[in-house]
Amino acid sequence: MAKNQRISATDRAARIPSIVIVGGGAGGLHLATRLADTVGRRGLADIVLVDRYPTHFWKPLLHEAASGHRDPASHTIEYAAQARLYGFRFVQGELQRVDRTRRVVTLGAVLDGDGAPVLPERELPYDELVLAVGSVTNFFNVPGAAEHALPLENLGQAEDFRRKFLAACMKADHQAQANPTLPVQRIFINVIGAGATGVELAAALRQAVAPLTKYRFRSLIAERDVCIRLIEGAPRILPALHERVSDQALAQLRRMNIEVSTGVRISEVTHDAIMTATGDRLSADMTIWAAGVAGPAMLKQIGDIALNRSNQVIVTDTLQTPDDPHIYAFGDCAACRLEGRGILPPRAQVAHQQALYLGRAFARRLSGKDVSAFKFHDAGTVVSFGQAGAVYQIDFGSRARSLIVDGLVAIGLYKFLYRKHLFGLHGTKRTLLQSLGDWLQSHNRPTVKLH
Incomplete structure (x- = not known):
């Protein structure tokens, strides 16, 4: 469609409704597949999935990709192949803005590896828009964190970390071989944030070092030469879980020779160190930030849609925005408040249950039936x-x-x-x-x- 072509009410009435899902993460891809296999196959709706990447990788496994335990090539899903198999359309591009009056989304240009445009900026009409754009790392305005700490939001960042980790090991191994009489230059990896992601990443990295020293970097001794620190600002690790779980996890991490520090606030991150609020300097070959998430900045481009302090889209108990019943949001990018629970946390099982709910809700709406509120079952x-x-x-x-x-x-x-x-x-x-x-x-x- 031409960029500024208008869409009239008559045009909309002449075709089946279009449900556009932006974001092909765990929730978005599941919802597109489910809707295409139900209402799409019956000709009740046109299902369109939009994502800036051509492939899907399950986000909870990013720590395994970063540590090298899981080969992404064997675990990615081609959106185009999934679309062909189940009957939805896939459009590659990054959401730029939403025109709520015309019900049109604008997608950014797709560039090749050299930065040359492959696809231009385009407009895509919708009748119902579902935002499933996930989350981004929240650096909490810590000086230097965004510049020097590595986030773990997508497969590209996981692969980037793995390459830098291998390069650091290679450099230390070479120095050990070239100067066998001198102490080995230790590698310091700091993981900021001891929620589930940080804990799992620290454990995966520790278990990756031993086979690397066995096969490639034989001058290194895994537990002596690679220091992995897990740093948490709260009084204990895994603060969202029971104290008994926290204690078990702490004991296990220490058995794995991972240094764990709690109650530590980060005041600054540099290219080779992190500074704590008490003035301590901790050396760093790499720093990974796993201390919090927020909604993507581009959500602010959706006019007059209410966002909370974490830049998440505020939704009702039917996952619709209070400002526009034709816009839905779920997963990490949505602030869904349930009675007695507060806002649901950014977890894969929340997105999965919300995708199942929306699959049923759209089917009922297209059949003219009432839709009940979303209920989460932990x-x-x-x-x-x-x-x-x-x-x-x-x-x-x-x-x-x-x-x-x-x-x-x-x-x-x-x-x-x-x-x-x-x-x-x-x-x-x-x-x-x-x-x-x-x-x-x-x-x-x-x-x-x-x-």
């Missing part, structure tokens, strides 16, 4: 320490009534989460075949990527 939280195990917590109405399990049960629950995601996208047969392929490949390669 399935618990599982935190993985990789080969060292996992811990799982579920609350039954209150923190005082919590079930906490670890060992094989928790490990099994963690592995099932990704399979559950794939079941929703591919169905049982394809997911089982992929799982079998992953298992076979795992017996024919090192436990981490070596390059």
Whole structure:
């Protein structure tokens, strides 16, 4: 469609409604697949998925990609292939702005690797717009953090960290070989934020070092030469979970030779260190920021849509914006407040349940039926320490009534989460075949990527 072409009410009435979903993360891709396989196949709606990238990678696995434990090439989903299989349309581009009056979104140009335009800026009409654009790292205005700390928002950043990690190991290994009589120059990796993401990343990095020193960097001793610090501003790690879970996780991390510091506020980040509020200087070859998230800045470009302090879209209990019933938001970018729970946290299971809800809600609306409010059912939280195990917590109405399990049960629950995601996208047969392929490949390669 030409950039400034007008869309009349007559034009809209002459075609089936268009549901445009912006963001192909865990929730957005699941919703597009589900709607296309239901209302789309029945000709009740045209389903369009928009994302700035051509492929999908499940965000909770980014720490495994960053540490090299999971090869992204084997776990990405091509949006175009998924669209062809299930019957929705995929349009590549980044959301720039929304014209609510005309019900049109503007997508930015798509550039090639050299910065040359492949696709121009375009307009895309919608009848119903669903925002599932996820979140970005919240640096909380800490000086130097945005410039020198690495976020972990997407696969590109995970791969960037892995390359820098390998380069630091290669440099230290070369120096050790060239000067065997001198002390090895230690590698310092600081992980800021000890929520689930930070804890899992620190554990994955520690377990990646040993095979790297075995296969490539033989002059390094894993636990001596690579220092991994986990730094948390709250009084304990995993502050959103039960104290017992926090204590178990802390004990496990220390057994893995990970330095854990709590109650530490970061005042500045530089290219080779972090400064604490008490004036301490901690050396850093790499600093990863996992201390908080916020809604993407481009949400401010949607005129008159209410946002909270974290730049999330405020939504009602039907996941619609109070300002415009034709705009929905869910997942990390939405501030969904449920009675007795406050705002739901940015977790994969929240986005998954909201995607299921919206799939049913759109089907009912297109059939002229009433839609009930969204209800969240907490399935618990599982935190993985990789080969060292996992811990799982579920609350039954209150923190005082919590079930906490670890060992094989928790490990099994963690592995099932990704399979559950794939079941929703591919169905049982394809997911089982992929799982079998992953298992076979795992017996024919090192436990981490070596390059």
